[in-house]
Amino acid sequence: MEFFVKSGNPEKQRVGCVVVGIFDRRTLSSAATLVDDNSDNLISSVMRRGDLDGRLGQTMILQRPGGLFADRVLLVGCGKEREFDDVAFKKANAAAARALSNTGTIEAVNYLTELRVKGRDTAWKVKQALLSSREIFYRFDECKGNKEEKGKKALQRLTFAVSSRVELPVAEKSLIEAVAIAEGMDLAKNLGNLPGNICTPTYLADKAISLAKTYSTLQTRILEEADMEKLGMGSLLSVSRGSRQPAKFIIMEHMAGPKDAKPIVLVGKGLTFDAGGISLKPAAAMDEMKYDMCGGASVFGAMQTILELNLPINVVGIVPSSENLPDGDANKPGDIVKSMAGITIEILNTDAEGRLILCDALTYVEKNYDSDVVIDMATLTGACVIALGSHATGLFSNHDRLAKALLNAGNISGDRAWQLPLWDEYDQQLKSPFADVANIGGREAGAITAASFLHRFTKKLRWAHLDIAGTAWNSGKNKGSTGRPVPLLTEYLISRANSQD
Ligand code: BES
Ligand code: MN
Numbered sequence: 001m002e003f004f005v006k007s008g009n010p011e012k013q014r015v016g017c018v019v020v021g022i023f024d025r026r027t028l029s030s031a032a033t034l035v036d037d038n039s040d041n042l043i044s045s046v047m048r049r050g051d052l053d054g055r056l057g058q059t060m061i062l063q064r065p066g067g068l069f070a071d072r073v074l075l076v077g078c079g080k081e082r083e084f085d086d087v088a089f090k091k092a093n094a095a096a097a098r099a100l101s102n103t104g105t106i107e108a109v110n111y112l113t114e115l116r117v118k119g120r121d122t123a124w125k126v127k128q129a130l131l132s133s134r135e136i137f138y139r140f141d142e143c144k145g146n147k148e149e150k151g152k153k154a155l156q157r158l159t160f161a162v163s164s165r166v167e168l169p170v171a172e173k174s175l176i177e178a179v180a181i182a183e184g185m186d187l188a189k190n191l192g193n194l195p196g197n198i199c200t201p202t203y204l205a206d207k208a209i210s211l212a213k214t215y216s217t218l219q220t221r222i223l224e225e226a227d228m229e230k231l232g233m234g235s236l237l238s239v240s241r242g243s244r245q246p247a248k249f250i251i252m253e254h255m256a257g258p259k260d261a262k263p264i265v266l267v268g269k270g271l272t273f274d275a276g277g278i279s280l281k282p283a284a285a286m287d288e289m290k291y292d293m294c295g296g297a298s299v300f301g302a303m304q305t306i307l308e309l310n311l312p313i314n315v316v317g318i319v320p321s322s323e324n325l326p327d328g329d330a331n332k333p334g335d336i337v338k339s340m341a342g343i344t345i346e347i348l349n350t351d352a353e354g355r356l357i358l359c360d361a362l363t364y365v366e367k368n369y370d371s372d373v374v375i376d377m378a379t380l381t382g383a384c385v386i387a388l389g390s391h392a393t394g395l396f397s398n399h400d401r402l403a404k405a406l407l408n409a410g411n412i413s414g415d416r417a418w419q420l421p422l423w424d425e426y427d428q429q430l431k432s433p434f435a436d437v438a439n440i441g442g443r444e445a446g447a448i449t450a451a452s453f454l455h456r457f458t459k460k461l462r463w464a465h466l467d468i469a470g471t472a473w474n475s476g477k478n479k480g481s482t483g484r485p486v487p488l489l490t491e492y493l494i495s496r497a498n499s500q501d
């Protein structure tokens with residue numbers, strides 16, 4: 001599908017459908033008023049008859065409106081005008097996209113981007129309208145033998161309207177960014193949704209190699225288990241020992257920024273299936289542990305976006321990838337392993353494996369890069385899901401400015417994070433009588449003790465950790481990857497690119 005921006009009045013559009021907003025209590029938006037004025041009050045009479053009142057998310061299609069050039073008008077309820085905020089804006093756009101995909105229209109012009117949203121400019125509205133629409137159009141059918149038939153005539157061109165020509169350049173720039181973000185999210189979602197028997201560490205490594213073939217700025221390197229052995233990644237390798245799939249350590253470098261600029265390093269947990277190991281997980285919903293590589297997937301997604309935009313920044317993406325399965329050679333509770341940092345770890349629960357692969361990845365980063373900041377993403381703890389639910393990602397950082405920048409990127413993109421503390425009291429819970437550190441810290445504050453564990457390996461870095469266990473995928477009826485935290489990451493990276501020139 002193609003996306004455009006334009007300025008111009010709705011009654012003049014020669015397209016399959018124009019999309020206009022209606023507020024609660026039957027208030028017409030200015031685009032709706034123009035349609036109404038030119039169509040012999042078509043909209044106000046429909047509303048007067050009580051068929052539509054403007055509740056948020058309500059939609060109605062009016063066919064062959066007289067006096068217009070368009071074949072249809074799609075009315076979209078936007079709720080109370082005073083309450084039309086970020087969330088309402090996205091909901092209205094999602095409702096519009098859903099309604100459009102149920103029509104035969106090939107081309108539509110959406111005027112919701114002209115509505116006023118408090119504190120948000122045209123660039124933001126275009127970006128969010130695009131992302132909300134792409135969210136609705138996303139399908140994962142790679143594994144269906146019998147592909148669902150695409151509707152007779154699917155929407156091919158969607159244009160977002162801006163209220164004046166002056167705004168077109170910003171809107172266009174924002175649209176290009178938004179499409180690249182949507183592509184990055186789709187990649188992250190696809191990788192997440194793929195089953196564990198297809199999306200293995202080797203599959204992810206091959207994906208990184210193929211990305212480097214597509215984008216000339218990308219340098220990909222894959223470390224094999226033998227390489228990791230030489231580097232002393234005893235913690236990471238201990239997880240992979242219980243699996244027949246070889247672990248891969250994936251390195252992607254996009255060094256398109258100034259030569260002397262220190263790179264931003266993204267590290268993503270790439271556990272392609274987490275059965276828990278000898279500390280086996282219960283059977284219920286265990287299939288969802290194919291999503292335990294969503295941190296890694298978000299690194300791929302963010303890389304894809306910055307590669308597509310060819311952002312002039314230095315970014316390194318690192319994805320340590322493995323499975324966690326029970327096996328005769330798997331980690332056992334009580335085992336002690338030595339990490340690349342030289343810190344010994346007592347593995348009291350083999351299901352706390354994410355931190356075991358991440359600690360070696362973080363040490364690798366510390367030893368091999370003079371990094372500006374390091375951000376890791378991981379579906380790390382069930383405890384984070386209990387603390388924050390599926391709405392916010394857990395954020396931990398040893399650097400206030402980085403934490404603020406990431407929280408801000410989350411607020412702008414709507415992919416929000418919430419900061420939790422890294423106090424020493426929590427770190428105390430990780431004491432082990434036999435090794436330097438234990439890999440679990442007891443029942444209390446599980447998300448924080450997991451982050452504290454990682455913090456032991458990042459003392460020399462400006463570092464942030466995003467626990468995305470609650471936000472990376474949806475369970476239940478709408479099971480599927482969300483693509484989070486690609487919006488947050490790309491917002492941060494784009495703003496970094498903008499602030500340097
Ligand atoms: N990948 C899981 C975390 C997870 C669980 C994410 C459920 C989303 C939903 C992680 O490897 C894990 O198993 N963590 C354990 C840690 C515990 C043993 C200290 C957990 O959260 O139960
Ligand atoms: Mn686990």
Ligand code: ZN
Pocket residue numbers: 271274292351353354379380
């Ligand atoms: Zn895990």
